Amino acid sequence: MPMITARKFTNWHVALFVVLVILVQQVVSWGWISDFDKSAMGTAKDIKASQDIFSVTVMLGLRGIILTICLPWMAWLSWKRRTWIPIAGFVLVLLFETGLAGALKMAVGRSFPYQYKGHILLDTNHLAFPSGHAANAVALWGYVAWYVTQGRRNMRIVAYGAAVIVWCVVGVSSWLIRTHWPTDLLAGFILGGIAVITVVNMLIAAGLSNTDVVNREATSEP
Numbered sequence: 001m002p003m004i005t006a007r008k009f010t011n012w013h014v015a016l017f018v019v020l021v022i023l024v025q026q027v028v029s030w031g032w033i034s035d036f037d038k039s040a041m042g043t044a045k046d047i048k049a050s051q052d053i054f055s056v057t058v059m060l061g062l063r064g065i066i067l068t069i070c071l072p073w074m075a076w077l078s079w080k081r082r083t084w085i086p087i088a089g090f091v092l093v094l095l096f097e098t099g100l101a102g103a104l105k106m107a108v109g110r111s112f113p114y115q116y117k118g119h120i121l122l123d124t125n126h127l128a129f130p131s132g133h134a135a136n137a138v139a140l141w142g143y144v145a146w147y148v149t150q151g152r153r154n155m156r157i158v159a160y161g162a163a164v165i166v167w168c169v170v171g172v173s174s175w176l177i178r179t180h181w182p183t184d185l186l187a188g189f190i191l192g193g194i195a196v197i198t199v200v201n202m203l204i205a206a207g208l209s210n211t212d213v214v215n216r217e218a219t220s221e222p
Contacts, residue, residue, distance in 0.1 A: 101188065130184055144163075
């Protein structure tokens with residue numbers, strides 16, 4: 001994820017926030033998008049996907065699983081390269097994404113599909129919107145994909161492709177086992193994107209992407 005210009009950065013954020021605002025407006029006003037969500041859940045119910053399979057694949061967006069894999073990895077890279085950027089950047093994305101998603105969850109208060117009894121409820125006791133799994137997948141796996149490909153452009157397509165596959169797997173799995181409405185997932189993807197784009201471009205703008213260190217490492221390898 002190379003640095004984007006200030007204008008493109010602003011345009012990306014405006015576009016993402018506009019879509020997010022539309023989603024929130026539709027959710028809280030029980031607009032047409034709620035009918036789409038109910039129709040999508042009916043389709044998922046008809047498919048009768050395997051809970052044994054998709055309840056496992058959806059865990060690729062589970063914060064605990066991602067932290068178990070990525071925190072030691074980023075910590076090891078920080079130690080190896082003598083820089084705090086891998087681990088600190090990862091934690092910064094985590095905090096930013098978690099804060100955004102948590103605030104919106106409490107503000108909207110939407111019931112989960114498995115709580116659906118003929119009407120989608122809005123109550124502060126419900127925290128379905130946005131999906132934390134979707135936000136985690138985009139923000140955290142996205143940051144890891146960006147960092148590990150610094151100075152290694154030949155790896156970028158593979159790493160970013162793998163990240164996109166994980167995002168799709170998390171979204172489809174959650175929809176099929178009916179743990180989130182489709183718009184919950186879309187909102188989570190948007191929040192995760194806002195978090196990772198902001199932090200990555202902040203690091204690059206501050207000259208903290210650590211590309212030089214990685215380049216020296218790559219050229220010294222036999």
